[in-house]
Amino acid sequence: MRVQIDDKEFDLMLEYDQIKKRTRLLGIQLNLDYENKVPIFIGVLNGSFLFMADLVKEVNVPCEMAFLRVSSYKGDSSTGIVREVIGLDIDINGRDIIIVEDIVDTGLTLSYLIKQLKEKKPASIQVCSLLYKPTALQAEIEELTYIGFEIANEFVVGYGLDYNGLGRNLKDIYRVSKVPSET
Ligand code: IMP
Numbered sequence: 154m155r156v157q158i159d160d161k162e163f164d165l166m167l168e169y170d171q172i173k174k175r176t177r178l179l180g181i182q183l184n185l186d187y188e189n190k191v192p193i194f195i196g197v198l199n200g201s202f203l204f205m206a207d208l209v210k211e212v213n214v215p216c217e218m219a220f221l222r223v224s225s226y227k228g229d230s231s232t233g234i235v236r237e238v239i240g241l242d243i244d245i246n247g248r249d250i251i252i253v254e255d256i257v258d259t260g261l262t263l264s265y266l267i268k269q270l271k272e273k274k275p276a277s278i279q280v281c282s283l284l285y286k287p288t289a290l291q292a293e294i295e296e297l298t299y300i301g302f303e304i305a306n307e308f309v310v311g312y313g314l315d316y317n318g319l320g321r322n323l324k325d326i327y328r329v330s331k332v333p334s335e336t
Contacts, residue, residue: 156327158320163310163327167302172283172312172326173207175301179281180211182299183251192249193217195241197266199321200255203313204283204301208253219243223262236265245275254282255313257290257297264292284309284326304328 154165183192191214196205198220209218221241228235250270257263257280267278281299289306310316311323320327 154325155330156320156323158310158327159317161316162330162333163316163320164330165325166304166309166328167312167326169312169324172204172301176204176207176283177211179299179301180208180213183208183212183281184214187212187214187216187249187251189214190249191215191217192251193219193243193245194251194253195245195270196220196253197255197262198222198240200313200315201253201283203321204255205253208281217243221266223266225262234261236262238266238269241270245270245273248275250275250278251299252278252280252296254280256284256286256309257282257294258286260290260292260294260297263294263297267294267296283312284314 156163194205194209194216196202219241222239223236224239225234225236254263263280270278278296279298280296282297283301285300285303286306287303308329309326310320311326313321315321
């Protein structure tokens with residue numbers, strides 16, 4: 154199946170059914186690993202909102218939830234991309250943290266976020282990402298323990314992920330088309 158979003162066409166890559174099955178398995182793993190703990194799931198907005206909602210429904214250990222944003226904007230030539238963590242209003246000192254991401258691409262956002270959160274002295278940090286593009290990775294992330302799907306280095310959209318702000322509401326995940334449509 155093919156969809157048009159803004160000026161690009163996308164082909165179906167992962168159906169919601171597959172996502173749901175994989176999410177259930179991730180939940181089972183988390184339930185085992187966090188037995189007798191009370192972790193805090195921290196969703197990274199905007200992309201993680203649907204995955205976070207489905208993931209925590211598969212978790213049955215007591216847990217808390219929070220969301221934050223990592224904004225990034227262009228600094229001057231010496232600072233490059235400047236990132237900033239916005240909106241984390243809970244105390245994570247001594248707590249077990251599970252960062253919930255939509256996708257790890259270069260990994261630069263995530264490594265910045267992990268560094269910032271470590272300064273708040275949590276007991277542990279692990280990352281649960283729905284998608285992971287191993288060949289795009291620029292920064293090694295040892296906390297990346299829970300991965301939904303490894304995908305090729307191509308642009309994807311849907312199930313929380315956007316293209317130019319659009320497509321987050323799509324139930325399935327689509328990859329950018331390489332072949333133009335026949336029409
Ligand atoms: P990173 O810092 O390169 O790992 O990417 C950080 C953010 O870029 C992700 O959390 C997404 O919001 C966005 N991103 C990366 N790859 C894609 C993609 O293929 N589709 C949509 N958003 C993406």
